[in-house]
Amino acid sequence: MGARVAVYFVASPLQYLAARRIAENFEAGARQVLVWYKPGVTPIVREADWDAAGYMPWPRWEPLPGPFGRHRRLRDNIRRVAALVGPCDSLHIHSAVFDTEAINYFLRALPKACGAREMRARILPDGIISIRRYPLAPAKRLAQYARKLRRLVAPELDYWCFGGDRIGSDAPFCDRIYVIAGLPHEYPADKVVVLPPLVTPRAGAAAGAASERTALVIGQPLVGAGLMKPADRDAVSDEIRAWLAALGIRRIIYKGHPKDPDQELKQPDYETLSLDEPLEVHLANTPYDAVVGVRSSALLFARQTSPASTRVVAFGWGRVRFKSDDERRQMGEAFRSTGVVLNEG
Structure with missing residues (x-):
């Protein structure tokens, strides 16, 4: 059984680069699993850089065919990601936001599916979006509890309700928030970790301007x-x-x-x-x-x-x-x- 697995749910090239830096600098020794859920990320993924990697269809936009396709896609995604992760003792789940059904259900379902005794959620930076907080409005809080009703027919779909910032920075399951050096933010200081530069220029690159402006x-x-x-x-x-x-x-x-x-x-x-x-x-x-x-x-x-x-x-x-x-x-x-x-x- 793998002692520790780090899972990264990414939806943009920026999140992908951040995941690579986290894997190299903060999750060394863990099994590294990449899950991307936006097709536009596919061309930049280098699967050889990860212990396991796979595309996860977004339930709202890519439901399974037939009745209750969105619901069945949620359950299928959990099985799909659990197969990539495999058995483990400790699980670190990384995402830019946790107030979305496509990601939130994994907080409780994935540890159970993989036998993990410990789970921690950590937030990926998302560019300019990450400089400010987005408090959950009352209607959004009610929507969370509505999503929890899915467990009545699918026990593994147990939505983890929370308040405060919608990305999950104030939630009890979140213990770390990664930020990009030089960008301001409003996150709790005791949770913030500043990432090293996301890109290391190739030797000799950008040494001077091209001959044509x-x-x-x-x-x-x-x-x-x-x-x-x-x-x-x-x-x-x-x-x-x-x-x-x-x-x-x-x-x-x-x-x-x-x-x-x-x-x-x-x-x-x-x-x-x-x-x-x-x-x-x-x-x-x-x-x-x-x-x-x-x-x-x-x-x-x-x-x-x-x-x-x-x-x-x-x-x-x-x-x-x-x-x-x-x-x-x-x-x-x-x-x-x-x-x-x-x-x-």
């Missing part, structure tokens, strides 16, 4: 995510193009976002960047004269990993719809503290 535009859903009106999005896109032209940058590369099929910030003359590695790794190893976007977390990592000569600018903040003034203030502090220049136009 080059910029990277980082896309994200803006109108599609309700962050901007179409007219504002178009104005920001034109502003970015004009700003790069004023710097004498003619070669512009566009990195789209998986949730941005319309490539909202892409201009006709931009090249399209396709990657088989996390964007953060690419940024650490590829020199650009400028990296620009709106409020993507990738701008933070561009500033942390790029040479000081690289201009990293967030455009359009005066046009972005934030959920609250507090969200705007906290995100602004995070970008400025990292060294990203905010353009409020």
